[in-house]
Amino acid sequence: MATNSERLLRTDAARNAERILRSAREVFAESGPDAQLDEIAQHAGVGIRTLFRRFPNKAVLAKAALEQGISECIAPVIEQALLDDDPLLALNSVIDAAMSLAAREHNTLAAARNAGAVISDAIGPYYASLTLLTRRAQEAGRIRADLVPDDMPRIMAMLFSLLWTMDPASDGWRRYLSLILDGLSPAAATPLPESVPLRPSPRPGNWPI
Amino acid sequence: MATNSERLLRTDAARNAERILRSAREVFAESGPDAQLDEIAQHAGVGIRTLFRRFPNKAVLAKAALEQGISECIAPVIEQALLDDDPLLALNSVIDAAMSLAAREHNTLAAARNAGAVISDAIGPYYASLTLLTRRAQEAGRIRADLVPDDMPRIMAMLFSLLWTMDPASDGWRRYLSLILDGLSPAAATPLPESVPLRPSPRPGNWPI
């Protein structure tokens, strides 16, 4: 039995959930971030009630869909990066992969954002790997030593947010990645102010986001 | 007569619009970013129909409310900054003022974001001043020479987006401002990739945001 909050789904249910997420990504890509949940359910071949049973609201659905996309494109890159000799290049390759995915699926990203999801959470599943890669780069003296693990998801969230200010298909975000990397270099560094915890208060109210 | 798209409002109408914006800021602050437009209209003492006549949707309303807040807190700071001897300190004071406002009125910011508004636009009215301050800092050799005017609103949008990843009341964003300022320094700079235009395509669809 599953003691955890994360219950095991029956195989058909898990398959449906997977299908809904994939459907969401496709429909968002096709019809924009305002696409209706009805359409997503229909495209997935399930009833709307099933969609809502699995994903309590649009924010959760869109964020989960984004996570699915990120997983698919980042998992192999992370694996490769962990083997890389050059830790800075390794870190870079992960950021690059995440940004490419975010740009490619910017409609899903927009849906998540508009529904009020906290985008940096979508990096959650790769937090540990990202931390490890960061630490390696620090130990190699390639990036400043006063970075903490929480910095990476935030930096990626900042980069994601750039996509609204430009044609998402362009790689204009590279300019700002470059800027930030200059800031990450061990050379220029004025000491950083302390870090505050990642989203300590789930926001007044009761959002299941 | 007003030939422009920006027609002059009758004095009573202008007063109402002003009131609606102030009401929006108050109600968002009080009831959170999901506050209903009904409540905002009521709190402003106007009918809901009047609210919608002036602001076609929640995104426009929230962005306008945010702009009102930014104007109030930034206008005097800009004026002061333009007189400042130290151009980097001057630029900093403006960023500081904007971030303080954004943190203080994070519910209005959240409402704008959730409704799909492009936050960097809210800096629009101060684009020129910001450009001037930036250029001065460049000429004084205090920040890298390859920055362009479009960079500033984007950097501010990035900083704004940090507020979702932390307690908005904290000043945790300063850490990342510090990071970015290190990246802006003329010292470390690897040359930046080219800049792409700010939001060239108003996004497929027809959002009046």
Next chain:
DNA sequence: TAGCAACAGGCAGTTGACTGCCACTTGCAT
């Protein structure tokens, strides 16, 4: 100061996110 264009706002209606109810189906443990 008269008269019109601009404005106000109630009311009823549409749409899309989301919920409760409930009868029907189906993995899967025994």
Next chain:
DNA sequence: ATGCAAGTGGCAGTCAACTGCCTGTTGCTA
């Protein structure tokens, strides 16, 4: 293979954003 917990999905309903219509009011101009 069989029984039941888990999963499905139609239907009707709520709630909030938004619109059209239409009557009554008011700033402003001649």
